[in-house]
Amino acid sequence: MKTMKKVWRYIAKYKKYLVISFTAMVIVQVLGLFAPLIVKSILDDYLVGIERPWYESSSSEGVSYQGSNYVQDNTEGDVLSIIIYRGKYYAVMDIVELGNKTITGNTLTVHNNQGQTFTYAVTQLSKNEVLAFYQPFVNPIIVLLVLLILRFFLQILFTYIQRISTMMINVNIVRDARMDAIKSLQKMPMQYFEKEPAGKIANRIINDVGGMMNLFSTIMNLLVNATMAIVFAYIGMFYLDAKLALFTFIIFPFVYIWLRYFIKKLNKIAVKVNEQNSMITANLNEIINGISVLQIFNFEEQTSDKFNQLSEDFLKEKLKETKLHLSIGWNMIRLIGQLVTAFVILYFGVSYLNIAGFVVSAGIIYAYNDYLSRLIEPVGTLFREIGNLQHAIVRTERLFVIVDGEQEDSDFHVIDRYEGKIVFDNVWFSYEKNNPVLKGIDLTVLPGQMVGLVGHTGSGKTSLMSLLLRFYDIKPDDMGNIYIDDQDIRTYSKRTYRQHIGIILQDPVLFKGTIADNIRFGVDISDAEIERILREIGGDKLLDKLEDGIHAKVTRQGSNFSVGEKQIISFARAVVHNPSILIMDEATANIDTETEGMIQHALNKVKEGRTTIVIAHRLSTIKNADKIVVLEKGIKVEEGTHSALLKKNGVYANIYRSQIK
Numbered sequence: 001m002k003t004m005k006k007v008w009r010y011i012a013k014y015k016k017y018l019v020i021s022f023t024a025m026v027i028v029q030v031l032g033l034f035a036p037l038i039v040k041s042i043l044d045d046y047l048v049g050i051e052r053p054w055y056e057s058s059s060s061e062g063v064s065y066q067g068s069n070y071v072q073d074n075t076e077g078d079v080l081s082i083i084i085y086r087g088k089y090y091a092v093m094d095i096v097e098l099g100n101k102t103i104t105g106n107t108l109t110v111h112n113n114q115g116q117t118f119t120y121a122v123t124q125l126s127k128n129e130v131l132a133f134y135q136p137f138v139n140p141i142i143v144l145l146v147l148l149i150l151r152f153f154l155q156i157l158f159t160y161i162q163r164i165s166t167m168m169i170n171v172n173i174v175r176d177a178r179m180d181a182i183k184s185l186q187k188m189p190m191q192y193f194e195k196e197p198a199g200k201i202a203n204r205i206i207n208d209v210g211g212m213m214n215l216f217s218t219i220m221n222l223l224v225n226a227t228m229a230i231v232f233a234y235i236g237m238f239y240l241d242a243k244l245a246l247f248t249f250i251i252f253p254f255v256y257i258w259l260r261y262f263i264k265k266l267n268k269i270a271v272k273v274n275e276q277n278s279m280i281t282a283n284l285n286e287i288i289n290g291i292s293v294l295q296i297f298n299f300e301e302q303t304s305d306k307f308n309q310l311s312e313d314f315l316k317e318k319l320k321e322t323k324l325h326l327s328i329g330w331n332m333i334r335l336i337g338q339l340v341t342a343f344v345i346l347y348f349g350v351s352y353l354n355i356a357g358f359v360v361s362a363g364i365i366y367a368y369n370d371y372l373s374r375l376i377e378p379v380g381t382l383f384r385e386i387g388n389l390q391h392a393i394v395r396t397e398r399l400f401v402i403v404d405g406e407q408e409d410s411d412f413h414v415i416d417r418y419e420g421k422i423v424f425d426n427v428w429f430s431y432e433k434n435n436p437v438l439k440g441i442d443l444t445v446l447p448g449q450m451v452g453l454v455g456h457t458g459s460g461k462t463s464l465m466s467l468l469l470r471f472y473d474i475k476p477d478d479m480g481n482i483y484i485d486d487q488d489i490r491t492y493s494k495r496t497y498r499q500h501i502g503i504i505l506q507d508p509v510l511f512k513g514t515i516a517d518n519i520r521f522g523v524d525i526s527d528a529e530i531e532r533i534l535r536e537i538g539g540d541k542l543l544d545k546l547e548d549g550i551h552a553k554v555t556r557q558g559s560n561f562s563v564g565e566k567q568i569i570s571f572a573r574a575v576v577h578n579p580s581i582l583i584m585d586e587a588t589a590n591i592d593t594e595t596e597g598m599i600q601h602a603l604n605k606v607k608e609g610r611t612t613i614v615i616a617h618r619l620s621t622i623k624n625a626d627k628i629v630v631l632e633k634g635i636k637v638e639e640g641t642h643s644a645l646l647k648k649n650g651v652y653a654n655i656y657r658s659q660i661k
Contacts, residue, residue, distance in 0.1 A: 010173035010177060010212070011216060013176070026228060034151060036370040036371060037239075038148050042141055045140075046141050051084060088124060089130045089133075091129075092123075097112055166216075184404075187407040188407055189407075201402070212392070212396045412493065420449075421445065421486065422468065422482070423445075425480055426442055427474065429463060437634050440636075441635075441636050449626040450625045452621070452625040453631065454622070454631070468501075484581070503585065505585050508558065510557060537575065538568065580611065604624075
């Protein structure tokens with residue numbers, strides 16, 4: 001099983017717990033093997049063992065009856081038989097033949113299976129006489145009962161050890177898998193995040209990781225524990241009746257075919273159920289994140305209808321699964337188990353009637369049925385839990401899509417700080433084949449220059465920067481190269497390459513913690529230096545209004561700060577990392593004029609000694625840029641300074657005039 005091989009690499013780290021769990025399982029099964037035999041011995045050897053022949057003894061030991069002593073451990077002297085009939089005890093001064101017994105008055109009549117009839121004179125025993133005959137059995141019964149109780153407590157103890165050790169493996173492999181999933185997620189290419197909804201990805205790491213835990217538990221319980229239960233059950237069954245034990249092997253091929261068909265049907269449903277569950281989580285995530293928009297546009301009813309439809313689809317698939325279990329699953333196994341029990345009773349009954357000298361007892365029937373139930377129970381559990389197993393396999397595979405998914409090269413080593421020269425050499429790029437979004441871009445940015453990128457929506461500005469940041473690489477079907485300091489950017493791993501590049505996004509991303517945590521972001525820098533940088537870029541008002549200053553709390557997504565305040569924090573984060581190349585992706589689009597002025601002031605300071613590329617809708621942000629590049633439908637149509645482009649009276653001049661108006 002490929003899925004189990006993937007899970008094994010996590011389980012292998014905790015072999016100590018696995019050995020403990022397996023050993024405890026074996027001990028529990030061994031204890032289970034002896035339990036029916038102990039009960040059989042109590043029933044047949046002692047409680048019903050009183051019916052074995054008693055022989056008169058000359059010693060003072062034994063049971064005293066009518067002036068003589070009787071024992072069962074020798075064959076000398078006169079014989080006394082005790083018959084239990086309808087709850088009463090009778091004494092017969094002879095060995096009683098096997099057969100159907102009836103007592104009328106003081107006469108016992110026995111009809112054997114050869115058609116012969118025997119009669120015996122019987123005497124009913126008093127209560128004290130019965131107790132006297134049971135007296136030799138008291139101590140052995142007490143010993144067996146103590147063993148039975150001890151076995152019970154030992155079974156509880158080792159079951160506890162087994163489950164605790166299994167749970168220790170479970171919690172550890174879930175923790176390790178989540179950690180690996182998070183590490184892998186951070187190294188996956190941007191294409192993955194464009195295809196998969198955030199809620200669906202979160203569901204895989206939060207919920208689907210539980211599938212791995214369920215898979216291990218189910219494998220341990222169904223395969224390991226169940227296999228041992230079957231093996232030890234057969235040991236007991238062969239000990240009691242080898243012929244019947246061999247006969248039961250006939251059912252295994254039928255169970256195998258039946259199980260294959262059941263799993264095939266169930267697997268299809270399990271995939272749909274888990275997919276629908278993920279879609280519900282993803283839709284719920286969208287509702288929560290967009291609740292303000294939904295309320296403003298009164299879209300609640302349509303949203304509820306969509307969510308209800310997803311829930312309805314999930315319900316339909318779940319009902320199919322339940323019906324499958326009830327029709328050909330564990331419910332059918334229960335019926336077969338009852339039929340097999342009836343067959344065993346019939347088998348022993350017929351044997352008693354037709355085989356001369358065959359003795360069937362309550363202990364034999366009890367023990368055999370106990371072993372048989374231990375044989376049937378794992379099969380029933382298999383059919384009952386196979387649904388959980390299929391769900392666990394599906395969910396585990398979904399988790400490993402992330403854990404073993406395509407990843408960017410994560411190799412990292414320190415390289416010298418870039419001088420900051422950037423060259424785009426005839427760059428063609430397309431997200432979809434034969435549909436380029438960048439068409440032959442040639443652009444050179446010199447070290448220390450500030451370059452503005454301008455263009456209408458869809459012109460290719462963000463795509464060009466995504467290539468520079470290596471969120472995407474130029475594909476074999478595309479053309480061109482990108483160089484930094486005359487070196488192809490694909491020379492280094494992405495992690496190594498990005499260490500001297502910073503970015504400020506249009507929608508600032510803040511994490512729960514403090515302002516200092518969000519600015520420091522892994523850099524070893526003092527609080528005083530963080531505060532100095534914040535004030536330098538115009539964050540005085542933000543710091544002065546906060547009682548805790550840079551240690552003020554940041555809630556989820558920074559919702560307790562305005563867009564402008566969040567932008568200032570993200571700007572400070574980029575400055576703290578001191579990149580040689582700084583990219584601002586429309587970073588001033590969502591802030592007020594005053595904040596833009598502060599950031600513009602900060603830009604004039606921080607651009608010194610580094611190359612800065614600004615994607616701007618507000619052309620006022622890049623008026624003083626060393627160079628402005630205008631893109632139109634993926635083509636570079638203009639390049640020059642602000643004043644030069646206005647004189648040219650082209651695309652840039654039209655955009656500028658429209659903003660002035």
